[in-house]
Amino acid sequence: MGWYTNVIRLLGHRPWFATVGRTLMPLDRWLQRRTGGRVNILGKSALPTLLLTTTGRRSGQPRTVPLIYAHDGDSFVVTASNWGQQHHPAWSANLIASGDAVVSLPGGRDVPVRAALAEGAERDRVWPLVTKVWPAYDTYVVRSGRDIRVFVLSPS
Template sequence: MVGWYTNVIRSLGHHRWFATVGRAAVPIDRWLQRKTGGRVTILGRSALPTLLLTTRGRKSGLHRTVPLIYAPDGDGFVVTASNWGQETHPAWSGNLLASADATVSLSGGREIPVRATLAEGPERDRVWPLVTRVWPAYDTYVVRSGREIRVFVLTPR
């Protein structure tokens, strides 16, 4: 059951100012999730399902970690490259297109090696409602960004 706090956060997600604040808070959220083993995020304890996704930089070769909201999909995870509704795709999504192997860190610090697949066509149609159920603002981000937001299915390897 979704609580009032989650409903408030989901409602705020549609506002441009919230996306601006959210983008600025990503480094803090990444640090907080790492320090607490994913048990606490900047939005609170369990307002939304979040994970830390670590990819290999396609240019630098360095590991890059970003906190993301996800939707469960069987044993896997669905994440969106919304970039808070900006016109450009986030760097991590380009990293996944260059190298599909990544790592997901969940609450409690559990790490899962995953393989990413860009959801297209019928698969995208199937998983889009999963992510918008978790974060309805993704529909707003599509309109704001003027682009098709990349959606990835992360399957444990």
């Protein structure tokens, strides 16, 4: 891991960094789509990111969000941290309503996935995978005052 990634990982614990990240999410989504996932707002491959497209539970429309992920075998592990805010992000409710989604990976590869909410021992097993990639998730738990949802996205 390079110095740049280490700096980004340290800054991730700062409240102002989360505010900036939330503000720049539309730009990040656009940039990742435009470059086939090769570049995001943090720069080229600073952290493993994907685009998750869910179906809006009320609108029925596709909703896409950029997320940091960890690998668990062939599956992807993502957190519904919402940058440490007190409420869950809408995309996590969409996954609970319908576990079908699409993951877009760098290089433009789309993978249909089935999401499972990790709970209990499964959550305990995969949580260290995501905090190894983005240690600020532990800070987000404290800041949010809630259990952060964790999903395992398995290719379908």
